[in-house]
Amino acid sequence: MVCDGTGPLYNPTAERALERALWWISDGLRGCPPHTWGCPVIMKRDPDRVAWTCGHCGEIASSRDLAVRPA
Numbered sequence: 001m002v003c004d005g006t007g008p009l010y011n012p013t014a015e016r017a018l019e020r021a022l023w024w025i026s027d028g029l030r031g032c033p034p035h036t037w038g039c040p041v042i043m044k045r046d047p048d049r050v051a052w053t054c055g056h057c058g059e060i061a062s063s064r065d066l067a068v069r070p071a
Contacts, residue, residue: 032057037069 007014007021016024032054040050040063049062052070061070 032059035059035061035070037061040066 005011007016009018035054036056037052038055040052043049043051043062046062049064050066052061052063053059054061063070
């Protein structure tokens with residue numbers, strides 16, 4: 001936002017208002033407890049592990065047991 005000369009910090013007629021831009025950034029930085037773990041995927045590089053991806057924030061956790069979701 002600071003280096004974008006066309007953004008709301010420098011341009012009062014920007015497409016997105018400064019307040020909305022700040023809330024959008026704040027939402028992106030917020031943590032995601034509790035995670036919503038999706039379907040596990042067998043990892044190509046390490047077939048003994050499965051990868052779980054959070055449906056909200058995109059965090060990836062891995063586990064050796066397909067039946068046990070990450071905490």
